[in-house]
């Protein structure tokens with residue numbers, strides 16, 4: 001490969017903070033709010049133009065594993081509820097769908113009230129460190145290349161970008177192959193009515209997914225995700241997960257671009273096929289597509305403790321606990337040759353809840369860096385359980401409080 005030598009230059013240090021959070025998804029938002037409320041001067045850096053990460057930019061409007069949670073995620077739920085933006089699925093409030101646009105506003109309001117400084121359309125692209133201590137992150141945006149100083153840093157980028165840029169060790173994918181779970185290109189649908197398509201709606205049980213798959217087959221298409229799912233947001237608004245993009249690396253831009261192009265082609269084809277069936281689908285249409293394809297997994301940054309599948313099987317408890325995870329193992333097939341659904345779920349019996357300990361959020365390699373969300377330290381199988389967003393919020397809140405308390 002050809003290389004060029006990048007010219008060395010100086011970069012302005014635009015500000016210094018007690019706590020710098022990289023990524024404004026479920027984990028990053030909660031980390032920033034918690035740190036702000038604890039009195040820290042806090043900056044939240046987000047690559048895209050809204051908060052929420054997978055919740056919003058990827059149109060994944062279903063918050064799971066919240067029944068045994070507390071704190072900021074419950075405030076988010078209450079704020080969404082207050083503006084009629086929540087559709088509960090289960091009596092115990094374990095999961096709920098939400099209005100994605102309302103979620104963006106609720107998160108911005110909570111951050112603003114907590115004194116969080118926010119930078120949108122800005123990406124963390126490098127890290128400056130001395131020995132085992134980070135001093136600055138380098139950010140890039142329309143304002144150019146700038147440096148931001150910090151006392152504590154939290155990597156909530158999902159893919160572990162900041163930690164990797166700082167030279168931390170990490171793992172990716174299945175131990176045998178390095179293959180990751182597929183990505184999914186999600187869409188919002190309208191032109192259908194909840195009463196008319198009631199048997200096809202559902203997140204938890206398999207029957208609605210089976211009926212939707214049969215409808216696709218009847219219309220002459222076979223979705224790349226073998227358990228296509230339709231979630232109700234309002235009576236006339238739904239989000240749909242029917243696509244799997246296999247063999248895609250979340251840290252390879254060409255891969256992610258290809259997956260996005262293929263995903264969009266497929267979902268338009270699938271929806272056109274549904275429409276061709278006539279009532280109740282005759283007017284179904286896509287009203288939004290993800291601005292960022294849904295990424296199930298990227299880097300898992302090595303921490304002081306690695307959550308493992310043995311922890312799940314044993315229902316392991318810890319002293320220094322971040323949260324209790326109730327969701328089981330859920331690996332979406334890494335290879336369509338071995339099925340296009342979730343093919344580990346029923347084979348491994350886990351004892352839930354199990355604990356996420358604080359040590360799995362603390363970087364093994366950098367002293368003033370924590371991780372929260374799907375990039376914490378864990379093995380492939382346990383990640384498929386704890387990555388669910390109810391847990392990401394609790395990890396973020398814990399990391400925010402801890403970082404604020406220990407910032408100089």
Ligand SMILES: Cc1cc2nc3c(=O)[nH]c(=O)nc-3n(C[C@H](O)[C@H](O)[C@H](O)COP(=O)(O)OP(=O)(O)OC[C@H]3O[C@@H](n4cnc5c(N)ncnc54)[C@H](O)[C@@H]3O)c2cc1C
Pocket residue numbers: 022023024025026027028045046047048052053054055057058060062063064065122123124125156157158159161162183184241293294295296372373374375387388389390392
């Ligand atoms: C298709 C799909 C379906 C899912 N289904 C469910 C479900 O039904 N229920 C559920 O609860 N969970 C579900 N999940 C899991 C859940 O959404 C994620 O695990 C959760 O969002 C993880 O939160 P996070 O904050 O760690 O990361 P993310 O949500 O990925 O957020 C990361 C944020 O960091 C930003 N970022 C990344 N890199 C940089 C950088 N270098 N600089 C600045 N910003 C950066 C991104 O733009 C993004 O906003 C699903 C995930 C996918 C992909």
